[in-house]
Amino acid sequence: MYFLLKPILFQFDPEKVHYFVTRNLKRFNRFPGGAALSRAIWDVNNPRLEKEVFGLKFKNPVGLAAGFDKNAELMGEMANMGFGFVEIGTVTPLPQPGNPKTRMFRLPSDGALINRMGFNNFGVDVAAERIAAFRRNAKGAQKDLIIGGNIGKNKVTPNEEAVNDYIKCFDRLFDVVDYFVVNVSSPNTPGLRELQEKEPLMHLLNTLQQRNSKNGTSRPILLKIAPDLTDSQLDDIVDIVQQTGIAGIIATNTTISRENLTAAESLKNELGGLSGKPLTKRSTEVVRYLHQKSNGSFPIIGVGGIHSADDAMEKLQAGASLVQLYTGFIYEGPCLIGRINKKLLAI
Numbered sequence: 001m002y003f004l005l006k007p008i009l010f011q012f013d014p015e016k017v018h019y020f021v022t023r024n025l026k027r028f029n030r031f032p033g034g035a036a037l038s039r040a041i042w043d044v045n046n047p048r049l050e051k052e053v054f055g056l057k058f059k060n061p062v063g064l065a066a067g068f069d070k071n072a073e074l075m076g077e078m079a080n081m082g083f084g085f086v087e088i089g090t091v092t093p094l095p096q097p098g099n100p101k102t103r104m105f106r107l108p109s110d111g112a113l114i115n116r117m118g119f120n121n122f123g124v125d126v127a128a129e130r131i132a133a134f135r136r137n138a139k140g141a142q143k144d145l146i147i148g149g150n151i152g153k154n155k156v157t158p159n160e161e162a163v164n165d166y167i168k169c170f171d172r173l174f175d176v177v178d179y180f181v182v183n184v185s186s187p188n189t190p191g192l193r194e195l196q197e198k199e200p201l202m203h204l205l206n207t208l209q210q211r212n213s214k215n216g217t218s219r220p221i222l223l224k225i226a227p228d229l230t231d232s233q234l235d236d237i238v239d240i241v242q243q244t245g246i247a248g249i250i251a252t253n254t255t256i257s258r259e260n261l262t263a264a265e266s267l268k269n270e271l272g273g274l275s276g277k278p279l280t281k282r283s284t285e286v287v288r289y290l291h292q293k294s295n296g297s298f299p300i301i302g303v304g305g306i307h308s309a310d311d312a313m314e315k316l317q318a319g320a321s322l323v324q325l326y327t328g329f330i331y332e333g334p335c336l337i338g339r340i341n342k343k344l345l346a347i
């Protein structure tokens with residue numbers, strides 16, 4: 001079905017298409033029988049797909065990557081399409097509009113996207129309220145949906161005060177999300193990636209870990225990293241995970257590299273992060289490197305250029321415990337989730 005829709009959708013501006021599709025997806029799921037139909041078409045249910053990672057039980061290992069549901073409005077719809085978990089955000093303490101439009105570009109000949117959204121979001125309060133409402137009204141399988149909260153800092157907050165922004169988001173989401181992702185790897189917030197350096201990162205993660213306990217419970221905290229880190233920076237990341245005791249890593253975010261693209265020069269020179277097929281190999285390399293260097297001592301969520309079941313298998317074989325999709329979901333459609341889960345059942 002998606003292969004019929006895609007050529008039409010790809011005629012229009014990608015961000016407008018995103019809002020058009022998600023609006024209609026919500027309508028479809030609200031329509032009597034719509035949610036059940038969505039599950040019947042896409043959702044693959046099998047206890048053999050279940051996986052326990054950092055103390056949480058995932059219905060299946062295929063998740064929606066951050067950035068698609070920035071404002072926590074599509075969790076039920078994504079669960080009905082078969083995702084085993086959904087990561088909302090990146091959210092920031094205050095709402096912010098993000099960068100001026102146009103800020104998202106398709107590179108169809110490369111199976112890629114470039115985006116410079118810049119953390120456009122309605123702010124953490126809106127996300128927290130929506131997740132709480134979703135939890136209250138969830139029925140059936142949606143009750144067990146694992147929801148991650150991906151947190152960042154506002155553009156206007158200087159790096160020296162960034163830790164306060166992360167604390168605000170952490171505290172506000174603590175009661176409603178299952179795990180946290182500290183995003184310091186987006187290329188679209190000026191200076192953000194400087195927080196990936198060892199000293200500020202240790203400070204940020206230690207501060208969050210110190211607050212990570214409420215009524216005897218704590219939440220797994222993961223760090224999302226860029227694919228552009230050098231081996232020695234990745235060695236630091238392994239050290240940092242071990243020293244701070246955080247639960248794991250999400251590898252990777254989008255890349256600033258523009259290697260091996262076939263798209264027109266003007267398109268590939270658009271500023272922002274590149275995602276999709278050109279990222280597949282590098283993000284798998286990062287997963288493998290971290291897994292080997294750490295002797296598999298912490299879980300890794302593999303994300304970047306998964307466009308087929310085989311791409312997902314490669315990430316899992318390289319050491320990922322779970323995978324996430326964004327660009328592959330746009331290019332291949334919701335069938336990709338089922339294809340990966342069916343492949344897992346076949347081995």
Ligand SMILES: Cc1cc2nc3c(=O)[nH]c(=O)nc-3n(C[C@H](O)[C@H](O)[C@H](O)COP(=O)(O)O)c2cc1C
Binds near residue numbers: 067070253276325
């Ligand atoms: C339009 C767009 C927006 C994104 N926004 C975020 C974001 O807000 N936070 C984040 O951590 N990652 C964000 N990402 C990165 C994705 O979560 C993912 O890490 C990256 O795109 C690589 O996976 P992919 O090749 O499957 O897209 C975004 C990606 C895209 C394409």
